[in-house]
Amino acid sequence: xxxxxxxxxxxxxxxxxxxxxxxxxxxxxxxxxxxxxxxxxxxxxxxxxxxxxxxxxxxxxxxxxxxxxxxxxxxxxxxxxxxxxxxxxxxxxxxxxxxxxxxxxxxxxxxxxxxxxxxxxxxxxxxxxxxxxxxxxxxxxxxxxxxxxxxxxxxxxxxxxxxxxxxxxxxxxxxxxxxxxxxxxxxxxxxxxxxxxxxx
Numbered sequence: 001x002x003x004x005x006x007x008x009x010x011x012x013x014x015x016x017x018x019x020x021x022x023x024x025x026x027x028x029x030x031x032x033x034x035x036x037x038x039x040x041x042x043x044x045x046x047x048x049x050x051x052x053x054x055x056x057x058x059x060x061x062x063x064x065x066x067x068x069x070x071x072x073x074x075x076x077x078x079x080x081x082x083x084x085x086x087x088x089x090x091x092x093x094x095x096x097x098x099x100x101x102x103x104x105x106x107x108x109x110x111x112x113x114x115x116x117x118x119x120x121x122x123x124x125x126x127x128x129x130x131x132x133x134x135x136x137x138x139x140x141x142x143x144x145x146x147x148x149x150x151x152x153x154x155x156x157x158x159x160x161x162x163x164x165x166x167x168x169x170x171x172x173x174x175x176x177x178x179x180x181x182x183x184x185x186x187x188x189x190x191x192x193x194x195x196x197x198x199x200x
Contacts, residue, residue: 006038006057007187008068011135012084013077015050018135022075023054025161026139029153030058038066051081058148072187073146075138077120088112093185095142097121097134116145118180124173133173140177147186151178 009026013019020041027039038057055071057063070089076082076096085108088094093114098104099121108115118141120134127133143154155171162170 006036006059006063006068008071008089009056009058009073009075010053010068010071010084010087011056011075011077012051012053012081013135014080015052017052017077018132019052019075019077020054021161022135022139023056025154025157026142026149027056028157028161029149030056032156033149033153035059036061036063038063040066053081053084073142075142077135077138082108085111093142093146093187095138095145097138099131099134114183114185116141116181116183120177123176123180127176128169128173133169136170136173137177137180140174140179141181142177143174144178145181145183145185147184151175 011019011023023039023041027037030037036059039054041054042052055068057066057068070087071092072089073093073095074084074088076084076094079100082105085094088111090111091114092112094108094112096104096115096117097120098117099119104115104117120137121131124131124133124137143149143151154174158167158170
């Protein structure tokens with residue numbers, strides 16, 4: 001029997017940055033694309049400013065356990081969450097909003113060289129006169145760099161989960177994000193565990 005583990009993603013930021021809505025939009029996009037998805041979230045009691053992250057597990061098969069300890073993709077929306085990079089899988093993918101980082105810490109590159117860093121908050125302010133769309137810009141970057149799901153599913157998910165008055169800008173932000181990287185990693189959602197010798 002071939003054993004597989006779910007593909008794992010963590011979107012980390014602080015309360016008010018929209019990392020949870022970005023995770024929800026991505027999760028529902030993947031469900032509509034026919035994947036099994038578990039989405040969980042963790043945040044402090046503070047409405048804004050406290051640590052917050054959203055985790056996704058994705059598989060072609062039913063998922064038995066709803067938690068991950070390491071992640072194939074980490075998306076970092078705030079400098080205070082850069083420490084989350086220690087949870088990236090070896091040779092995983094890290095996507096960072098570096099708007100307020102002078103330099104990326106060395107430990108970001110210890111586990112992987114597949115790092116994409118762009119000033120998403122600054123780009124959001126320049127394009128929309130507010131930083132609130134940085135989450136969707138980075139989501140667009142992630143989707144372009146990984147080909148996890150077709151954009152039509154993402155746009156449909158946005159229509160279902162985003163306030164109508166912000167819908168057009170959210171769609172535009174995702175589209176904009178896809179123009180900001182030429183890197184394409186195309187990770188496989190299904191990864192086989194190494195089988196123990198003598199067991200089939």
